[in-house]
Amino acid sequence: MQQKYFYHIVFWLLSFVLCSFLLSYDNNWIEALLLSLTYLPITIASAYLISDYLIPTYLLKGKKLKFVLYVIYLIIAAIFLTLLINTVVLIVIADYQFKMMPPATRDIAILNTVLFLIVFLFVAISSIEKWRTTENEKNEALKNMAEAELRFLKSQLNPHFLFNTMNNLYALSLKKSDKAPELILRLSALLEYILENSKKDLINLSDEISTLEDYIYVESFRFGDRLVIEKDIQIQNTQFIKLPPLLLITLMENCFKHGGKNNTEKLFINYSLQEKDDKLKIQFSNNFIHTEHNPKAIGLKNIESQLSYIYKENYELHKTHENGIFKIEIYIPVR
Numbered sequence: 001m002q003q004k005y006f007y008h009i010v011f012w013l014l015s016f017v018l019c020s021f022l023l024s025y026d027n028n029w030i031e032a033l034l035l036s037l038t039y040l041p042i043t044i045a046s047a048y049l050i051s052d053y054l055i056p057t058y059l060l061k062g063k064k065l066k067f068v069l070y071v072i073y074l075i076i077a078a079i080f081l082t083l084l085i086n087t088v089v090l091i092v093i094a095d096y097q098f099k100m101m102p103p104a105t106r107d108i109a110i111l112n113t114v115l116f117l118i119v120f121l122f123v124a125i126s127s128i129e130k131w132r133t134t135e136n137e138k139n140e141a142l143k144n145m146a147e148a149e150l151r152f153l154k155s156q157l158n159p160h161f162l163f164n165t166m167n168n169l170y171a172l173s174l175k176k177s178d179k180a181p182e183l184i185l186r187l188s189a190l191l192e193y194i195l196e197n198s199k200k201d202l203i204n205l206s207d208e209i210s211t212l213e214d215y216i217y218v219e220s221f222r223f224g225d226r227l228v229i230e231k232d233i234q235i236q237n238t239q240f241i242k243l244p245p246l247l248l249i250t251l252m253e254n255c256f257k258h259g260g261k262n263n264t265e266k267l268f269i270n271y272s273l274q275e276k277d278d279k280l281k282i283q284f285s286n287n288f289i290h291t292e293h294n295p296k297a298i299g300l301k302n303i304e305s306q307l308s309y310i311y312k313e314n315y316e317l318h319k320t321h322e323n324g325i326f327k328i329e330i331y332i333p334v335r
Contacts, residue, residue, distance in 0.1 A: 015118045016040055022114055042081050043115045046074055047122040079112055168221040183221065186214040201310055202242040209238060212248045219256050223267055232272035241280060241334055244306050251284045254300060259286035278334050285327040
């Protein structure tokens with residue numbers, strides 16, 4: 001706010017100097033300064049009336065005709081006040097002799113043109129500044145909204161996953177299985193990863209792959225021998241590549257969710273990661289029952305929203321579902 005006032009003061013000081021320069025004659029600067037102090041209040045009042053009242057009250061609300069009419073009325077009133085001041089100048093300074101008046105006050109058209117050029121220059125600068133401020137506030141609001149939405153998307157973990165895992169853990173504990181501690185350890189690591197990294201925009205691919213293995217291990221207890229997973233990772237330095245957190249896990253969750261609804265058939269999942277031409281190619285595929293598959297799954301919508309927020313237009317996502325196989329391919333920049 002203080003910066004705004006500073007700019008306004010600077011603008012009107014420069015305008016005062018300009019008016020004094022235009023009104024000066026024979027280096028009579030005292031006379032020019034007095035005339036500027038007399039005319040400038042009309043200019044200032046006109047500028048703020050247009051900028052702070054007429055534009056927001058009428059122009060921005062679509063009342064263009066009223067805005068134009070009131071601006072015309074304002075110009076007429078300002079010209080009238082200028083004429084009134086010139087009359088006082090003619091009487092007091094020039095002693096009723098027109099030729100004795102300061103040269104700049106003799107031509108009303110030029111005088112008012114100069115004054116209103118200052119007015120419209122102020123209105124233009126002020127409008128641009130207000131538009132810029134509004135755009136910044138709008139962009140900031142959109143950014144905050146997008147970040148809030150992204151945090152919400154990242155925080156979503158399928159409750160059925162936790163429910164099934166708890167059931168599996170309970171069953172293992174009844175059998176006093178040696179696998180129970182490992183399952184608890186993997187589940188704990190998975191939940192810790194989600195809590196610590198879900199707020200980040202990007203994480204190391206190596207961490208995501210490690211957590212993906214934990215997720216697969218936990219889910220494998222639900223499918224047993226029916227689960228067949230193939231993977232192909234053709235990346236040398238996964239620790240140097242960044243990607244959005246939970247991206248791979250959400251894709252794998254989608255495979256389990258929509259590919260494992262038939263309790264009698266095997267679930268085939270294939271995923272691959274490749275680095276090519278400064279792009280990370282992510283591919284997941286799984287078999288599914290056509291009547292039960294939902295290509296508009298919430299998980300995939302979340303992925304698209306996340307990629308759009310982080311990469312804007314600089315990513316690709318392709319989905320196909322045919323012959324009982326659903327496949328999704330994603331290309332994102334290597335960071």
